[in-house]
Amino acid sequence: MISPGLRWRPDHEQTTQPATSIVFAHQLEVQPGAGVGSLSVTMDSSQGVIWTFYEDSNDNGILDGPDVARPFVGGVATFVPTFNSRSLFLKGYIPSNIPPEWVDTTTLQAVYTAGGDSFTALVTDVTRVGDHDSGKMRSSKEVAIDANCDGDLLDTGDDAVFEERKDLEPGQCAIYRIHFTNEGTGVLTDVSVHDNTPSYTTYKSSPAATAAKYETTPSGLATGVITAPADGGIGAITWPYTNNPGMNTGASGSVIYEVQVNQ
């Protein structure tokens, strides 16, 4: 819906996971804008998602620290535009306990009033929640053999080629690499990678070179603090990331950890 004086786009449709944040970016063009008239945005979420609305105050195209929140009060955000063209972000949190067929349709209607004229434009954001196979994060896991368990793949007997499967001998060590990519159309936030030590293996963190690591960090994320079992233990390994400001479409990263096959 495009009117003279006000243009807002695009619509979005995105599949995400429960318990994640989601951000939709829309470009708003107003004429004359830049301190003239008033702008109000009315938000209506079919599932009652609690959205927060932000202006890209530093005009860098991403939602980051300096961006000013334009809160919805009774479903309406009102302000005077200080720009002719600006990204406006809608950020919300998708709850953890929702049925599989859950779909939210959020409609945003902008009304720009200047010089006695009033213009209207609409954008619509559809959020679906899928299982991990239909989600937009793709991950794959590969393994290489660190035969002498020293944390590198440089020694005689090591098999440094990462492959989907390897035949492992008792007592050998294996380095697992998890590679993940944002194959969706939106920014992913609050990303973390989880794995568990495979059956018949124990986690290695001694020597220190064998401990779980961040390998390649995707653009838009920063590393956090890894949690893992004690050396020789079994269980979950988690690599949390912080948003910097979020993982962009097409971005990818990898993490690694090492285990020893039981004797």
Ligand SMILES: [Ca+2]
């Ligand atoms: Ca910004």
Ligand SMILES: [Ca+2]
């Ligand atoms: Ca080695």
